[in-house]
Amino acid sequence: MGKIKVVHYINQFFAGIGGEEKADFKPEVREEVIGPGMALNAGFKGEAEIVATIICGDSYFGENMDEAKAKVLEMVKEYDPDLFIAGPAFNAGRYGVACGTITEAVQNELGIPAMTGMYVENPGADMFKKDVYIVSTRNSAAGMRDAVKKMAPLALKIAKGEEIGSPDEDNYIPRGIRKNFFTDKRGSQRAVEMLLKKIRGEEFETEFEMPDFDRVEPGKAIEDLSKATIAIVTSGGIVPFGNPDHIESSSASKYGKYDIEGVDDLVEGEWETAHGGHDPVYANIDADRVIPVDTLRQLEKEGKIGKLHRYFYSTVGNGTAVASAKGFAAEFSKELVEDGVDAVILTST
Amino acid sequence: MRLELGQVLIKDVQFGEDTKIDNGVLYVNKEELIALIKEDEHLEEVDVDIARPGESVRITPVKDVVEPRVKVEGPGGVFPGILSKVDVVGSGKTNVLKGCAVMTTGKIVGFQEGIVDMTGPGADYSPFSKTVNLVLTCEPVEGLKQHDHEKAVRFAGFKAAAYVAEAAKELTPDTVEVYEIDTLLEGVKKYPELPKVGYVQMLQTQGLLHDTYVYGVDAKEIVPTIMYPTETMDGAIVSGNCVSACDKNTTYHQMNNPVIQDLLAVHGKELNFVGVIITNENVYLADKERSSNWTAKLAEYLGLDAVIISQEGFGNPDTDLIMNCKKIEQKGIKTVIITDEYAGRDGASQPLADADPLANAVVTGGNANEVIELPAMDKVIGHTEFIDIIAGGFDGSLHEDGSITVELQAITGATNEIGFNKMSARGF
Numbered sequence: 001m002g003k004i005k006v007v008h009y010i011n012q013f014f015a016g017i018g019g020e021e022k023a024d025f026k027p028e029v030r031e032e033v034i035g036p037g038m039a040l041n042a043g044f045k046g047e048a049e050i051v052a053t054i055i056c057g058d059s060y061f062g063e064n065m066d067e068a069k070a071k072v073l074e075m076v077k078e079y080d081p082d083l084f085i086a087g088p089a090f091n092a093g094r095y096g097v098a099c100g101t102i103t104e105a106v107q108n109e110l111g112i113p114a115m116t117g118m119y120v121e122n123p124g125a126d127m128f129k130k131d132v133y134i135v136s137t138r139n140s141a142a143g144m145r146d147a148v149k150k151m152a153p154l155a156l157k158i159a160k161g162e163e164i165g166s167p168d169e170d171n172y173i174p175r176g177i178r179k180n181f182f183t184d185k186r187g188s189q190r191a192v193e194m195l196l197k198k199i200r201g202e203e204f205e206t207e208f209e210m211p212d213f214d215r216v217e218p219g220k221a222i223e224d225l226s227k228a229t230i231a232i233v234t235s236g237g238i239v240p241f242g243n244p245d246h247i248e249s250s251s252a253s254k255y256g257k258y259d260i261e262g263v264d265d266l267v268e269g270e271w272e273t274a275h276g277g278h279d280p281v282y283a284n285i286d287a288d289r290v291i292p293v294d295t296l297r298q299l300e301k302e303g304k305i306g307k308l309h310r311y312f313y314s315t316v317g318n319g320t321a322v323a324s325a326k327g328f329a330a331e332f333s334k335e336l337v338e339d340g341v342d343a344v345i346l347t348s349t
Numbered sequence: 350m351r352l353e354l355g356q357v358l359i360k361d362v363q364f365g366e367d368t369k370i371d372n373g374v375l376y377v378n379k380e381e382l383i384a385l386i387k388e389d390e391h392l393e394e395v396d397v398d399i400a401r402p403g404e405s406v407r408i409t410p411v412k413d414v415v416e417p418r419v420k421v422e423g424p425g426g427v428f429p430g431i432l433s434k435v436d437v438v439g440s441g442k443t444n445v446l447k448g449c450a451v452m453t454t455g456k457i458v459g460f461q462e463g464i465v466d467m468t469g470p471g472a473d474y475s476p477f478s479k480t481v482n483l484v485l486t487c488e489p490v491e492g493l494k495q496h497d498h499e500k501a502v503r504f505a506g507f508k509a510a511a512y513v514a515e516a517a518k519e520l521t522p523d524t525v526e527v528y529e530i531d532t533l534l535e536g537v538k539k540y541p542e543l544p545k546v547g548y549v550q551m552l553q554t555q556g557l558l559h560d561t562y563v564y565g566v567d568a569k570e571i572v573p574t575i576m577y578p579t580e581t582m583d584g585a586i587v588s589g590n591c592v593s594a595c596d597k598n599t600t601y602h603q604m605n606n607p608v609i610q611d612l613l614a615v616h617g618k619e620l621n622f623v624g625v626i627i628t629n630e631n632v633y634l635a636d637k638e639r640s641s642n643w644t645a646k647l648a649e650y651l652g653l654d655a656v657i658i659s660q661e662g663f664g665n666p667d668t669d670l671i672m673n674c675k676k677i678e679q680k681g682i683k684t685v686i687i688t689d690e691y692a693g694r695d696g697a698s699q700p701l702a703d704a705d706p707l708a709n710a711v712v713t714g715g716n717a718n719e720v721i722e723l724p725a726m727d728k729v730i731g732h733t734e735f736i737d738i739i740a741g742g743f744d745g746s747l748h749e750d751g752s753i754t755v756e757l758q759a760i761t762g763a764t765n766e767i768g769f770n771k772m773s774a775r776g777f
Contacts (some may be wrong), residue, residue, distance in 0.1 A: 043722065166775055174776035179697040180757070181775060182473075187687055187768025188607035191657050191712045195685040196619055198710050199370040199544045207773055208690065208711040210704045250593055250740030251691070251718055251756055276462075276592055276740040277664060278632070279556025281495055318664060319593060319740060319758060321693030321718060322702075344479050349632075 004048035004159045007079050008037045009072065009086040009102055011095045014321045015055040023094075025057030027071045029078075036144060040085065040265075043152030048159065048200045052079050058094040066100065072102050077110060083159035084110075088117035088147040089124060091139040096124025104131045113158045120173055129173045133158060136173045169204035214322075219343075228342040230307035233332070235317030235325070236283065236290035237275030238266070247316055249276030255315035257335075260308070265294045277318030278349045291347055309341050317348055350440045351529045352579040355522025359448040362399050362481045370516045373411065375449055375514060377483060378645070383531035385512055386485060391501035394488040397509075398730050400452075401481050404467045405727035408484055410735060411463030411761045412453040412591050414477050414599040415506045417446040417514035418584065427514065428584040430565025438583035439576075444517040448482065450480040450601055451513070453506040454731035455487040457499065457558070462739055463594030463761040464723070464753070466484050471723045474763040476770065477601070484730050485509055496557055496609050503589050506600065526581050528613055536621050543621040544654040548578070548608050548675060549644050550767070553590045553597060553661040554629040560589035561598075561661075563627065569636075573628040573643040573652070578609045590661075593740040595717045595763040596689045598661055608657055608687070623651055628673065630666040641672035648677050655683040659767045663691055663717070667702040678707040689714035689764035690774055694756065715772040717741070718756050725751030 012018055012025040013216035014035040033041050034053045041050050054075050061068045065256055076084060084106040086099035099116040101124075107114040108131070117135035118125055135154055137147040150171040157164060167174040183190070190207070222228050238249060245256040266287035273283040273290065288294040296308045313332045315325070336344065358373055365376030379397050386395045400406040410447065419425045426433030452465070465477045472478035487505050489498045531539060553562040554569040561568045563586050575738040577636070586603040604669010609625065616622040628644045629633030631637065648656055656677060660670045674684050686708055696716055731749075741759030750755070757763045764772065 092473060097612060118404065157365035164777070166777060176697065177777045178690055178692040178700055178716045178774045179777050180772055182721050182771050183773050184771065186607055186611075186771050187712050187714055187765070187773070188611045189656075189768070190660075190773070191608065191685045191687050191768055192611045192615060194710050195546065195655050195657055195683070196615075198683045198685065199546075199620075206709055206711045207713045207775070208688075208700070208712075209776075210706055210708050211699050211701070213704045214699070246737075246744040248743045250758060251694070251736050251743070253743060276738075277555075278561075281557055319691045319717065319756075321691065323693055323698035 002262050004083055004156065005079065006048050006050045006085060007052050007054065007076050007080040008040065008050045009054045009084070009099065010035055010037070010058040011098065012055060017055065023057045023059035024275060025055065026060055027054060027056040027068055027075065029054050029075045035087065036148065039144060039148040040152055043148045044156065045155055048083065051081065055099065058092070061098040062094045069101060069105055073105055073109060076106055076112065081112060083155055084112050084114040085151065085155055086116040088137045088151065090141055090143065091119040091122050092135055093123050096122035100124035100132065100134070102127030103302065104128055107132055115151070115155055115158050116207040117147050125173055130175050133164070134173045183332045186268060192314060222343050225305050226303055227306045229307045229309055229340055230296065230305050231336055231341040231344045232291045232293070232312040232347070233344050234291050234312065234314050234347045236347055237273040237316040238271055238283070238287045238290050238314050239274050241270050241272050243272070243274045247274045249274060249316060250319035252316040252320045253324065255313055255332065257311050257313050257332065259311055260293055261310050263293060264297045266291070275316045275318055275349055290349060309339065350577045350579055352440055352582060353442045354526045354528065354582060355442060355444040356428040356447040356524045356526070357444055357517045357520050359446050359481065361401070362449050362483055363510060368513060368516050370520060375446060375513060375516065377748065382509060382512060385508060386487065386505045389501050389504065391490055391493050391497055392487050393490040396486040398484045398486065399481065400467050400484055400730060402467055402479050406467040406730060407464065407726040407733070408452060408454055408482065408730045409464040409733060410454060410457055410731055410739065411465050411594060412457050412502050413506045413588055414600045414601040414761070415451045415510040416604050417449065417451060417510040418513035418604065419444050419518045420583065421518060425583065427511060428587060431562065431587060432507055432511055437580070438585055439579035442518065443534050443583055444522055446514055446517055448480060450477060450482050451506055451510040452477065452482045452484045453487060453502050454484060455502060456489070456732060457502065462558070462591045464755070466723055466726060469724050470721060471760055474757060474760045474772070476762050483509065483513065486731060499558060499589065507587065530577055530579065533623060536623060540617060541619040543619070545623050545652055546612060547623050547626055547648055547653045547656045548612060549626045549628060549648070549656050549658040549664065549677070551658065551660050551669060551673065552586065552627055552629050553666070555632050555662070555665065558590055558592045562587050562589060568629045569631055571629060573626055573640055573647055576625045576627055577621060578613060578625055581606055581609065582767065589594060593662065593758050594761040595741070595758040596662055596714065597765050598765070598767060600760065602762065602765065602769055606658050612657070617697055623653060630662060630669045632665060637669050637672060641669060641676050641694055644673050645676035645680055648682050649680045653682050657685050657687065658678060659687040661766055663689060664702050671703040671705050671708060674708045675705050685710040685712060687712045687714070687766050687768050688764050690716045691718050692716045694718050694720050712768060713774050714766050714770060715757070715774045717719045717758035717764045720754060721758055723753040723755065
């Protein structure tokens with residue numbers, strides 16, 4: 001294999017074109033190694049080589065995102081590189097966002113291995129750390145040497161398709177992807193040691209950082225229920241008997257949409273739960289306990305609610321990834337809106 | 350309270366004419382054992398098999414795993430309130446058949462749970478791939494209601510364990526572990542300099558196949574209470590749950606609680622292990638609030654400086670876990686929590702259903718959604734036809750050649766939350 005061909009992306013400042021007054025500089029490609037590229041090239045130790053440098057002003061990129069991105073992608077494509085590197089952007093916010101945006105696009109739209117580097121508090125880091133490898137750098141260009149020392153080896157690994165180590169081993173900002181591994185101590189022992197450190201006020205490392213929890217504001221109250229169309233959505237796993245869509249008993253990969261036109265009561269033997277995380281006996285005897293179709297029909301007859309929506313949506317919440325649940329809801333919420341549903345009763349188990 | 354736990358090392362289990370232990374081999378009279386288990390009118394058919402580490406054997410669905418133990422000296426008997434009278438246990442002498450286990454399988458109810466492979470990649474994840482297992486396949490009489498069925502199979506495991514353990518009653522154990530715990534006030538006087546540490550053990554109590562029993566009482570019906578650390582070593586807490594088998598505590602786990610063992614290992618040296626607070630994980634909000642209020646109250650009342658909190662299960666109990674952690678931290682008592690994760694098959698999703706910044710010291714048993722390929726085994730004990738619908742399985746999990754693609758959550762004990770295993774997870 002010959003040398004790994006690299007295209008490098010930098011902003012107008014690191015290209016030596018100018019500061020804020022030149023931030024509207026339009027994308028331009030030069031077949032040379034410029035600024036931080038010199039140090040990167042040296043860091044590759046002959047294994048890789050920068051064949052072109054793309055320069056773009058930060059304001060230009062930020063204000064003309066689609067256009068700038070398309071233009072840069074076109075330039076990258078022309079060189080058909082084995083690797084794309086952007087930055088490092090340190091704590092420069094617009095530059096960081098540009099680096100993240102373009103790295104993600106090169107990786108996902110062109111399928112070319114790509115990476116960037118920036119300070120962990122750069123807004124670009126939060127936006128893109130899940131999508132691309134971002135080497136964790138210091139907050140200013142004074143950290144250039146350190147940044148390059150970390151970026152060059154990871155870049156080579158990415159280009160060669162080698163297995164990437166942990167964030168600590170390979171110096172990137174954690175992407176939030178959880179992977180199992182075996183340690184040399186059982187969990188209880190790790191807990192006792194962590195507790196002793198915590199008691200003594202020593203530094204300890206949690207094995208799992210608490211996530212920023214996604215809390216949803218309740219919607220506005222319905223002013224006139226007697227005119228409202230109400231739908232049922234459940235994570236309690238109620239399905240027609242036999243579970244025709246084979247919704248999993250845990251870690252569901254799908255949801256079902258079921259017609260309850262003319263159904264006044266969910267009776268045993270016609271409906272059941274697919275959920276494996278609760279005692280199914282009572283749900284199977286009377287599925288209305290999980291989704292109150294009988295009560296809603298009654299309220300419909302009494303005119304207290306306008307209408308019970310013809311379909312209900314159901315999945316299994318048990319062990320189901322939040323990302324999957326969000327995906328299901330994003331899809332069927334559109335249908336609910338299109339069908340003129342005013343409110344949803346969400347039940348869980 | 351002082352307990353001497355004698356370990357009778359078992360190298361192998363074989364069928365024989367008499368049930369006895371000879372030279373590290375447990376011989377079992379199969380017919381006698383089957384006759385004993387079949388005394389329960391709810392069980393139509395009972396078979397017994399042996400599965401050894403390294404053999405090409407798959408056991409599924411696994412309902413429970415029990416370690417055979419027998420009381421040699423001192424008050425009460427093993428499994429108080431269940432097989433023995435309700436004396437307080439945890440003192441005197443108990444003999445353990447170390448290295449073997451009784452396992453129960455057969456059609457259970459609803460969602461069939463748990464896989465244990467005795468060899469191959471799956472064997473790295475279950476502690477019961479390393480024990481010689483005496484496996485009971487129990488099939489119910491027709492028309493048996495699910496709750497009765499669960500109870501019959503649960504009791505079958507305890508009875509079989511007690512039956513074989515009797516063979517160790519007169520034996521001199523190979524090794525003896527001695528555990529000694531002072532009363533609260535004596536301990537504090539004895540170790541004035543040491544931090545007072547407790548263990549908050551959360552018990553799974555969400556209904557059928559999600560229940561736990563304490564001295565025979567359904568733990569749904571308890572309010573949090575205090576126990577000596579040695580009581581569980583005599584089977585004071587037993588399992589009635591196996592759904593999403595990766596993070597449920599079998600009775601074997603309860604008898605060998607590693608948090609208790611590891612706290613006792615440093616008791617009197619680095620900390621003063623004051624006791625165990627047990628609590629439940631009921632599904633009603635009022636129960637969650639009451640129980641977490643009480644764990645915090647008891648931790649405060651005992652004058653604890655710090656606690657380890659272990660969870661059982663996931664999702665709904667994440668709420669109980671965070672409530673316990675938050676309320677105890679708010680009393681100024683430091684916590685470490687042990688949990689596991691459901692971060693999606695790709696590991697990219699939010700892994701817990703509840704979170705709080707006060708939970709800043711976490712030990713994880715790993716991501717239960719991670720997928721594993723289990724090759725076909727030469728022999729199956731139990732039933733594989735349910736693989737597609739067990740928790741962790743999906744449409745097409747069971748392949749024609751007998752191999753299985755499942756999430757780790759299907760493997761018994763894989764992501765255990767009392768810290769039984771060496772597995773963890775980290776962010777990439």
